[in-house]
Amino acid sequence: MNIPDGWQIDIGLEIHAQLNTQSKIFSGASTLFGSEPNIQASAVDLALPGVLPVVNEAVYAKAIRFGLGVSAEIAQLSAFDRKNYFYPDLPKGYQITQMDLPIVTGGHIDIVLKNGTAKRIRITRAHLEEDAGKSLHEDFDYFTGIDLNRAGTPLLEIVSEPDIKSAFEAVAYARKIHQLVTYLDICDGNMSQGSLRFDANISVRREDSATLGIRAEIKNLNSFRFLERAITYETDRQISLLEANKSVPQETRLYDPGKDETRPMRSKETATDYRYFPEPDLLPVVVTDEMINDIKAEMPELPAERCQRFIDEFKLTLTDANLLANDRRLADYFETAVENSKNALLSANWVKSELLGHLNRDSVSIKDSPVSAIQLGELVSLISAGTISGKIAKDVFSALWSGETTSATIYIEQHGLQQLTDQTALEPLILEILDANPKQRQQLLSGKDKLMGFFVGQVMKQTQGKANPQQVNTIIKRLLQETP
Amino acid sequence: MNLNNATISELHQLLITKAISATELTKHFLDRIADRDSQINSFITVTPDIALEQAKAADLALASDTHTMLTGIPLAHKDIFCIDGIRTTAGSKILADFVAPYTSTCIDNLNNAGSITLGKTNMDEFAMGSSNESSFFGPVSNPWDHTKVPGGSSGGSAASLAASLCVASTGTDTGGSIRQPASMCGLTGLKPTYGRISRWGMIAFASSLDQAGSFTRTAEDAAILLECMAGHDSKDSTSLNLDVPRYTEALSRPLAGLKIGICSDYFKEGLDSAVENLVLEGIRELGRMGAKVSEIELPHTKFSLSSYYVIAPAECSANLSRYDGVRYGYRCDNPVNLEDLYKRSRSEGFGAEVKKRIMVGTFALSAGYYDAYYRKAQQIRRLIKNDFISAFKQVDVIVGPTAPSTAFPLGEKTNDAVSMYLQDIYTIAASLAGVPAMSIPVGLSKGMPAGLQLIGNYLEEAKLLQVAHQFQQQTDWHKQQPQSSIR
Secondary structure, three states: OOOOEEEEEEEEEEEEEEOOOOOOOOOOOOOOOOOOOOOOOOOOOOOOOOOOOOOOOOHHHHHHHHHHHOOOOEEEEEOOEEOOOOOOOOOOOOOEOOOOOOOOEEEEEEEEEOOOOOEEEEEEEEEEEEOOOOOEOOOOOOEEEEEEEOOOEEEEEEOOOOOOOHHHHHHHHHHHHHHHHHHHOOOOOOOOHHOOOEEEEEEEEEEOOOOOOOOOOEEEEHHHHHHHHHHHHHHHHHHHHHHHHOOOOOOOEEEOOOOOOOEOOOOHHHHOOOOOOEHHHHHEEEHHHHHHHHHHOOOOOHHHHHHHHHHHHHOOHHHHHHHHHHOOOHHHHHHHHHHHHHHHHHHHHHHHHHHHHHHHHHHHHHHOOOOOOOHHHHHHHHOOOOOOOHHHHHHHHHHHHHHOOOHHHHHHHOOOOOOOOOOOHHHHEOOOOOHHHHHHHHHHOOOHHEEEEEEEOOOOOOOOEEOOHHHHHHHHHHHHHHHH | OOHOOOOOOHHHHHHHOOOHHHHHHHHHHHHHHHHHHHHHHOOEEEEEHHHHHHHHHHHHHHHHOOOOOOOOEEEEEEEOOEEOOOOOOOOOHHOOOOOOOOOOOHHHHHHHHHOEEEEEEEOOHHHOOOOOOOOOOOOOOEEOEEEEEOOOOOOHHHHHOOOOOOOEEEEEOOOOHHHHHHHHHHHHHEOOOOOOOOOEEEEEOOOOOOOEEEEEEEEEHHHHHHHHHHHOOOOOOOOOOOOOOHHHHHHOOOOOOOEEEEEHHHOOOOOOHHHHHHHHHHHHHHHHHOOOEEEEOOHHHHHHHHEEEHHHHHHHHHHHHOOOOOOOOHHHHHHHHHHHHHHHHHHHOOOHHHHHOOOOOOHHHOOOOHHHHHHHHHHHHHHHHHHHHHHHHHHEEEEEEEEOOOEEEOOOOOOOOHHHHHHHHHOHHHHOOOEEEEEEEEEEEEEEEEEEEEOOOOHHHHHHHHHHHHHHEEEEEHEEEEEEEEO
């Protein structure tokens, strides 16, 4: 997207990350995704009379991990508030959230711009709250279905400063948050299930204006692509309005992916006054230094640190290290493979070419890979030891991928795929081939080196790929010298 | 022994000596309810089947000596406590058919101790009121004079005990809803420290003020009930995680050396002079028993009513949002759309007083008014707390009137909200501060009972119960009963 000359865009993102706790934030009901409607709604989630919320303390540690991950301040005292509005998927008629005293304040995340330089996006705050249920408008004639399975799922709402100046930056920032929350294991990051959702506050202003323009809030964007498209559409819309000397109303809008446009929400869907006040059913949240130190001690390595370690420890290139460290599951996979193969560089090559190639081809995510990191490590160790050639290894990988076998070692033995490294067995075969092709042999002798490939190929063909090409090469050279 | 004025401890003796069975005792009260409650309307739901079932279990426990002080004791519970399988209405049309699938912790504790549930008692709708006239199930009459109110909001619980339809009853107190009806019905009413008894399963009016408690004939009975009802509950984050003292063991200590404070603000204009005289005579009696009486100041107590009528409605405006006609409770006929469903379900389901408080609370929390009302009220609340904290550095117990008058005629104040709200003028400060308080009978004025209020420091229920018990050893106002209830 190109920003039109003379205009500046200001974007602040509110990111809702569902925390991956087993049970809900204020009840013991399960947070599992995709169950039959309303079977995970307890008396508390249904807001029956007389029930009370009790905080699932696992959410504190997850919020603190995030705070530490973005170098934020962790509040020693934070508190919950009630945000009042009526909607059928909000059973209590209020959402329990943190308004005045959020658990995390400040912090920042660095993104990489197109020109390769880093830019810092400041984080205003991150607070704990409960998710609402789902309204199902499509499935019923004249009615709206309510599914309260999601009601009470813990959310961390991460609010950025309006430091984001383009759709590109917004997506880069959102991806960084996604990477961080999955690395910290506080959110499963599953966008298609709504585990990470974006609200974008977008405004435009003349380049020479010192004050922010009037913003529109685009709610509930659930993919990076929609985030980018919505910002592009919305900034164009606002600039067109202002260029036509019209004003931009402050409003809440929805992005319609089908039409690729934003449109205002009906006014009934937007409450004007949430009448926040302190939640009297819950005590303030007290975080001690001891808690913070315990969590610090258990913090996983973050992507940047891990990338550097891959370079230092495994001698990977920056590009490879970045690629492998980017996603926590992939990085974990890679490291397990290295442990089992004892060959980091070869493991890296196999993960990024063969493994990622197959995952992409079959649209499988790393966590569902049919070839485990241990299996791949074993395979790489066999290549590394010279037991099989790289070419044969690809066939073994395919067998592992398809489930034809569960172990490279067993498969190789069953199919007799070990490399022929026995010289006394190879020499007669090579001599035979040299003799059978006198013309090519003469050309090779006279210096046409590319014919070496022809002979190696012939040997590989005769051995069904089991010979070691390097070794074949050496033997051919020696035999030619001995008997020119 | 006359079962109609017997205390828990007296009936316990009869039960363990097999002079009477729990089933006989339960039938006795079920029969009285069947015969007499139509005159006072103190029960919304009577549960004879459950009561007799519990009585059978109690008799087994008594036979096998696995009993407690409460085994076989017939109780009545305010219809604000959810009980699994019994409808719980909170006195409202909007919950007229609601049956909870769980039992409130407080009632659960009483059930586990072997007590009997006779039924659920009438109350002001969602505990909002001081006369029990805002109930969807009709007003309750005061057993001392059927033309008068029993007080509120726990009017049914108070009236049922005053009419001897139960041995003791439970109630809730948000701004005086146990103490004021106890005063008007001649009973011992206890509101413990906020958080002492779990609120789980107790329908919320104003969460930061709501506190369960009891109506009994004596302070000793109140101590027995509190030992059972109190305690930490992991389902209520605001319940206090502290051991429960043996309240019954502290009762017999003499009052010598006890420091009693009186506050002149509690004896100003608005207090009925006959009630004032009874209260002053009660205080003199405490003095004769060895207590030292001195004046204390509670400088901000005069703002307590104003503060309360912002905070309580604000909290109730949110607490009652869940009654929207969507998932349970009253739903209007043929809603045309969502807004219509909300508007008519709530307009038709809530009574006038509840709607008024929701409106007031919504207003007080609105943008532009929050600072002037809600925040200011919370600041006053803090000052009132501080008043009590410094007062209790000087004295052990603060004593005064519970209510400005004895019971007033039904209908007298229903169109005069301020006069009705002034009923709680002496009780609200303790609610805002969260300190424990009691009302005990202190005499009759024109045949109607008046109450003496005792306010204690945080968690000092034992001291309050001790003072009340010692007072009841020297006086017999608590033994007075309406003529109709003795027969």
